[in-house]
Amino acid sequence: MKVFMIGEAANHKDKLAAFLTAPCDIVPLPREAAHSSGFDSAITADDVVVSLRFSRRGGAMPDFRLLHVPGAGLDGIDMASLPSGVSVCNVFEHEIPIAEFVIAAMLNWEIRPDALRASFATDTWSDVYRARLPHGEIHGLTLGLVGFGRIGRTIARRAAAFGMRIIAVDQFATDADGLAEAILPPERLSDLLAQSDFLVIACPLTEETRGLIGAAELAAMKPTGVLVNVSRAPIVDEAALFDALRRRTIGGAVLDVWYGYPAGADDRVAPSRFRFEDLPNAICTPHSSAWTTRLPERRYAFIARNINRLTAGEPLLNLVRAPAVAPQPAIQNTSIP
Amino acid sequence: MKVFMIGEAANHKDKLAAFLTAPCDIVPLPREAAHSSGFDSAITADDVVVSLRFSRRGGAMPDFRLLHVPGAGLDGIDMASLPSGVSVCNVFEHEIPIAEFVIAAMLNWEIRPDALRASFATDTWSDVYRARLPHGEIHGLTLGLVGFGRIGRTIARRAAAFGMRIIAVDQFATDADGLAEAILPPERLSDLLAQSDFLVIACPLTEETRGLIGAAELAAMKPTGVLVNVSRAPIVDEAALFDALRRRTIGGAVLDVWYGYPAGADDRVAPSRFRFEDLPNAICTPHSSAWTTRLPERRYAFIARNINRLTAGEPLLNLVRAPAVAPQPAIQNTSIP
Secondary structure, X not given: OEEEEEHHHHHHHHHHHOOOOOOOEEEEEOHHHHOOHHHHHHOOOOXXXXXXXXXXXXXXXXXXXXXXXXXXXXXXXXXXXXXXXXXXXXXXXXXXXXXXHHHHHHHHHHHOHHHHHHHOOHHHXXXXXXXXXXXXXXXXXXXEEEOOOXXXXXXXXXXXXXXXXXXXXXXXXXXXXXOOOEEEOHHHHXXXXXXXXXXXXXXXXXXXXXXXXXXXXXXXXXXXXXXXXXXXXXHEOHHHHHHHHXXXXXXXXXXXXXXXXXXXXXXXXXXXXXXXXXXXOEEEOOOOOOOEOHHHHHHHXXXXXXXXXXXXXXXXXXXXXXXXXXXXXXXXXXXXX | OEEEEEHHHHHHHHHHHOOOOOOOEEEEEOHHHHOOHXXXXXXXXXOEEEOOOEOOOOOOOOOOOEEEOOOOOOOOEOHHHOOOOOEEEOOOOOHHHHHHHHHHHHHHHHHOHHHHHHHOOHHHHHHHHHOOOOEOOOOOOEEEEEOOOHHHHHHXXXXXXOOOEEEEEOOOOOOOOOOOOEEEOHHHHHHHHHHOOEEEEOOOOOOOOOOOEOHHHHHOOOOXXXXXXXXXXXXXXXXXXXXXXXXXXXXXXXXXXXXXXXXXXXXXXXXXOOOHHHOOOEEEOOOOOOOEOHHHHHHHHHHHHHHHHHHOOXXXXXXXXXXXXXXXXXXXXXXXX
């Protein structure tokens, strides 16, 4: 069995190899192999492909055993053209760093460690100590989660340990997992907005969620409420958010996701029509929340263990498309002896 | 019944009043009332005193029912001179903000949100996004707690929710509370030092713990290990710590407690003989970890509820000194009829 690692995935060859138990050749392929048939002759029915993207732009696809996407999103995969015998799996693990980022954002909003650090100096210590200003706590505050899926629950598990009160809005989730005080349907979003000290966007961008938080929703937030977006920017109306922050009708925002992204290597776009980073009550970061060194370590360890399951004939984890069952050899229509 | 609130405690009169159920007069007294007998004539056997400090410098103490210290430390109370009928209670609640401060310190060490924020700008966005550097996670790292008491456990409960591995050294604690993988005796401190990604000092300063972390202990830490001190500075040797940070034999330190404090209103001292704040791998804050607006709210609510228990004849919470039992009236030595 060979494992073809295409494009960026090939950078993580050693991480994969460290966890593979069955002998197999790992073959790095260049980025073009995701869309070009030029490398297909090497791929056989026994093999595995690891790639974020896979299509043949209308041409014939090679046949193989497993396409393992090294991320959660399947938007780079031409699922319809993939031979029916190919299993497709994905991998998560980004909920851990995203949850750490969100909890850090809430703690830092209350504690303001930068200001504490800036106030410390040997020469002024005695006066600073005597005049220390108290800061805030997240204990007892209300966390409102828009979305109670994998990411929302991972945030909630940590927030609960801090003694935060947790409420969520989710269209599908019903099990509060012992974490949320209530999971409200989308039509009760206004209840969540009115109660949340921190409003965290943790739902996917869909046609239903695009622009979900507009001017009216921002106006329904507490005047001290802080919006944290680690999902997709267009869930929150760009102009309405800028206006609410500029006019200080909400407490602030922590924004890690943006309205414009560069498409190619030389593309230059603005993250937003507005300069959010000039607002003192906006904390802006460059889509960093999940971007950790450990994320690929965990992801490729997961993929290796899934390949081990494949070679051992065990069921695959995170199977997003099962292979079609191979047709049974036709039984000859003979009379039973 | 009257409740005398002395010095700083008097600032929190309204917080106390909000939770008292029995009618009683709250009487603010100036700071001098902690050590002067000039106000004692108003204090009767039925009353309560709330004060961080109480002594008569050798003179006679007034007799009353309950001295409630609005903090954990009893070093300001002349316990020996206090009439034997006075109950003494204290109050904690600072473990919550201290734990939040410690978790924030660890998250910020790994995520470096300041650097992420500083890298975000509309004009350079496209290049910054393409060249994003990955950061760290606390998930899976080892937290070594020196001290597994009230503060250590409050930190551990939060750290466990992040998937940190927790080990502790404690002289007395045996119950890991389902949080620590191991509680080691003090003679196994070196095991803790060698394994900890974050070494958090969470023990009291005693003759045993003064200088507990010296040059040899710092040398036994991981080269990437980060020391976090939210307890008392002299538990860590001042010169050895400065040297380890300067020579980068440890990863860094987050220091909220210091070697010198101003004693009076006009006193001027240095926090340390060394300028820790000039070291890039030292995060220095002015004894702020517990200093939140909510701390006195929780503390005075607790004190009010304890006073409610006193008036209702229920047992007091956080009783650090029970009153001596009043001598029974002597039974006359008469022959039994």
